[in-house]
Amino acid sequence: MISSRGARTATLGAAALALAAAAAGCGGNSHLAGDGSASSASSGSGSSSTIATPTPGVTRTTTTRVQVVEEQGRQGFNASALYAADAPGVVTVVSVFGRPPGTPADHPAEEGLGSGFVVSSSGQILTNAHVVTTGTGTRATRAGQVYVQFGDGNQVPATIVGTDLNADVALIRVDPAGLTLRPLRFGESNNLVVGAPVAAIGSPFGEPQSLSVGVISATHRSIDSLNDGTGNGTSSAFAIQGAIQTDAAINHGNSGGPLVDASGDVIGINSQIQTTGGGGEGVGFAIPSDTVRRSFDQLRTTGSVAYAYLGVQTVSIYPQLAEAFGLPVRAGALVQVVTPDSPAARAGLQGPTRTGVTFQAEPLSTGGDVIARVNGRQLTRDYDLATALQDDAPGTTVTLLVYRDGTPREIPVVLGSRPS
8 A cells, every 4th residue: 555655555464484485575565455465575661451360370470571571661671671571472473365266276375474462361362453364344354274373382273353454453362271371461552752662573574573672753643454445335444543653673574563662561563664665664653552452352352343433534624724714723624525324424514515626735625514523622633533533432422513614513423333
């Protein structure tokens, strides 16, 4: 997929069991739809709680991990201590997708490789959805077989518990019998500071448990999800909000591995890179841990994740845009499209009256509703419309403060379920 700045944003799966060939081809095109298959180019704090209660044997190990990492956090960023504490909980995930259509019977199956990390002593492991699926939206297909390789040499089959295409998160599970599991702990991603040190652990190009370090380069980035909108009748892709940008080296095969802070807590799942040449160029993106945790909570109970749906496409308002078109607010969302028969349409939101406008070299439609507040909270650059609705469940009623022809009005909307 192509980013707004003209560079390719690539997901990070890799073709497995052909690492030499994959490495040789790593400079080629890598696309979200093919990621994880052989058709791809190559393939915070100590107060955070653990995800699940470990078994007695694992509890001793987990307690040791927490003690080591918290001591390290007090002394500053210690990459060696962090790696010693967290690396045993990071795994390599191998996915088998079957033979490509139309190929002979002796053609090898398509396989993919990524990373993951243990989140409970019962064998639950988190990774990216694109590591264990191929395709996007309604065309997404799960791998027929999944295997997990541990740092101690064990390799066992895994089952896919569920996938969340909207957040690019998957939950898989292994039988914990005979395994030494080291669950990692979630940190919080809502108060991250640019410049804070981070580490990425994973299997770039199939090299297991590799460590790279860097800093948080930016927060509140928006990256593409695996939900390309083919199920909503508009082919408008949904985005993952709040992504973490880092300059820690992230390459093909790092997908699904943890991005951890100085305390060793997981603050994100490494997922995408922005690249012009197909490899890592110091611009990587991780799905924030708060989003991952929301997915995990639903996947482990129902195997799926429900998202609220409003049914509008908007552009963010900024001061110069507001001044140029006489908008009543300097921050908010200007409606560009109201999807037919969506919750927004049923509530009476109105789209633009004028199209084909250009402002600062960007196409724009004007005359539509201006959404200024959601449930009384003002929309801002960092608290945009998608962020305001991301924690709401389908069926929730929200109140939008909308300006229409300069006149404010409150419009209640019953949110629907986001289409796949």
